[in-house]
Amino acid sequence: MVQLSKGANRIYGEAAFEVLAKAQELEGQGKSILHFEIGEPDMETPRNIAHAGIQAIQNKKTHYVPSIGLMGLRKAVQDEVEKTRGYRPNLGQVIITPGLKPGIFFSMLAVVNQGDEVIYQDPGYPTYGSVASFLGAKSVKVPLLEENEFRMNPDDIIDRITKKTKLIVVNSPQNPTGSVMTKSELGDIAELAEEHDIFVISDEIYSKMTYDTNHYTPTTRDGAKERTVLLDGFSKYYAMTGWRLGYMIAPLKMAEKLNDFLVSAVSCTAAFTQWAGIEALTGDQSFIPKMMARFKEKRDKIVKGLNSIPGFTCLAPKGAFYAFPNIKKTGMGSQECADHLLYKAGVATLPGTAFGPYGEGYLRFSYATTLENIDAAIKRIQESFE
Numbered sequence: 001m002v003q004l005s006k007g008a009n010r011i012y013g014e015a016a017f018e019v020l021a022k023a024q025e026l027e028g029q030g031k032s033i034l035h036f037e038i039g040e041p042d043m044e045t046p047r048n049i050a051h052a053g054i055q056a057i058q059n060k061k062t063h064y065v066p067s068i069g070l071m072g073l074r075k076a077v078q079d080e081v082e083k084t085r086g087y088r089p090n091l092g093q094v095i096i097t098p099g100l101k102p103g104i105f106f107s108m109l110a111v112v113n114q115g116d117e118v119i120y121q122d123p124g125y126p127t128y129g130s131v132a133s134f135l136g137a138k139s140v141k142v143p144l145l146e147e148n149e150f151r152m153n154p155d156d157i158i159d160r161i162t163k164k165t166k167l168i169v170v171n172s173p174q175n176p177t178g179s180v181m182t183k184s185e186l187g188d189i190a191e192l193a194e195e196h197d198i199f200v201i202s203d204e205i206y207s208k209m210t211y212d213t214n215h216y217t218p219t220t221r222d223g224a225k226e227r228t229v230l231l232d233g234f235s236k237y238y239a240m241t242g243w244r245l246g247y248m249i250a251p252l253k254m255a256e257k258l259n260d261f262l263v264s265a266v267s268c269t270a271a272f273t274q275w276a277g278i279e280a281l282t283g284d285q286s287f288i289p290k291m292m293a294r295f296k297e298k299r300d301k302i303v304k305g306l307n308s309i310p311g312f313t314c315l316a317p318k319g320a321f322y323a324f325p326n327i328k329k330t331g332m333g334s335q336e337c338a339d340h341l342l343y344k345a346g347v348a349t350l351p352g353t354a355f356g357p358y359g360e361g362y363l364r365f366s367y368a369t370t371l372e373n374i375d376a377a378i379k380r381i382q383e384s385f386e
C-alpha cells in the first residue's frame with residue numbers, strides 16, 4: 001500500500017469545495033440552493049481581456065515561454081506596482097505565476113524551514129496554515145477581533161514573536177472578514193519585521209476591491225527588496241479566476257530561487273493567459289469601478305439583511321466581497337448554523353471555523369451574487385428561524 005510522506009499527511013484542503021459538493025448533491029435531489037459559499041466574482045472576464053487571450057491563441061502564442069513570465073507582462077506589472085504601491089521594483093524582482101496561490105506556496109517553500117514559526121491571521125485564508133503545516137513549521141495565529149473590525153493588531157504580533165519566528169503572512173483586504181488594514185498598521189508590521197529580522201508575505205489579491213478606503217501594502221518600506229514579498233493577481237478584480245494568472249514582487253536573491261521552483265513545478269504560466277494579462281493591466285480599466293459600485297450595493301443589502309435576522313449582527317466590510325456576521329446569539333455554533341442554513345433554508349455559506357478556530361461564532365457569506373438572490377436568501381433565513 002502507498003505510504004504517503006509526512007508532508008502529504010500534513011497538507012490540507014479548503015472547506016469551500018466541500019460545501020459546494022454538499023450543495024450540489026442537494027440540488028441533484030431537486031432542492032433549490034442559493035450559493036454564498038464561493039469566493040469568486042459573478043461577472044465574466046471583460047471582453048477586451050478575453051479577446052486578447054483568444055487573439056493570442058490564434059496568433060500561436062501556445063508554446064513555452066520564460067518561466068518567470070513574458071517580458072511584456074513583467075514590464076506592465078512593474079508599471080502597475082509603481083502606480084499602485086508607490087515604488088518601482090527592478091524587473092528582476094517581477095515574477096509571473098499561474099494564479100496567486102503558487103506565489104504563496106513557492107515563497108513559503110523558499111523561506112520556511114521545519115521547526116520555524118509562521119504568524120498569520122485567524123480567521124484567515126486556509127492556504128497559509130496548510131503550507132506551514134506541510135513544511136513542518138508551527139502555525140502561530142493572531143486572532144482577528146470584531147472589536148477591532150477584524151483588523152490584525154500589530155501589538156498582538158509583538159506578543160507572539162520568538163527566536164523561531166521566520167515569517168508573518170498578511171492579507172488585506174482580508175478573506176474571510178472583508179477587513180482592510182490601515183497604512184499605519186501595515187507600516188508597524190513592516191517595522192517589526194525589520195527589527196526582528198522576519199520575512200513578510202503580503203497577499204493582496206483583493207487590492208483593488210475596497211469601499212471608500214485605500215489599499216496599503218507593508219512592502220513599501222523596503223520596496224520588496226530585503227524581507228517582504230508582494231503577491232497580487234488577476235483572479236478577483238479582473239474576474240479571471242479560471243485563467244490562472246498572478247504575480248510576485250520578491251527580493252532579487254529569492255526571485256532567482258523562485259525561478260527554479262517554477263521551472264521544476266510548472267515550467268511557465270500559459271502564454272495566452274499572459275497576453276490577456278497585458279491587456280488587463282494596460283487596457284480600459286472602467287470595468288473595476290463599475291464592478292465595485294455593484295458590489296457596494298450588494299454589500300449594503302446583505303449587511304442590512306443579515307442585521308435584521310434575530311441572533312445575527314454584521315459589520316459592514318471595507319473590502320473584498322465577503323460578509324462575516326456574528327451568529328453567537330442564535331445559540332448555535334458556526335458549523336451547526338451553516339448546516340441549518342443549508343438544509344433548512346437552502347442557503348449555502350461557510351462556517352467561520354473553516355478559516356480557523358477564532359472563526360467560531362461567525363459565518364462567511366460571499367455576496368458575489370445577484371441582489372435578488374440576496375433578498376431571497378435573507379427571507380429564507382428569517383423563515384427558517386421562525
Ligand SMILES: Cc1ncc(COP(=O)(O)O)c(C=O)c1O
Nearest residue numbers: 039099100101125175205233235
Ligand atoms: C486571500 C486569498 N489569496 C489567494 C487566493 C487565490 O488566488 P488565485 O485564484 O489567484 O490563486 C484567494 C482566493 O480565494 C484568496 O481569497
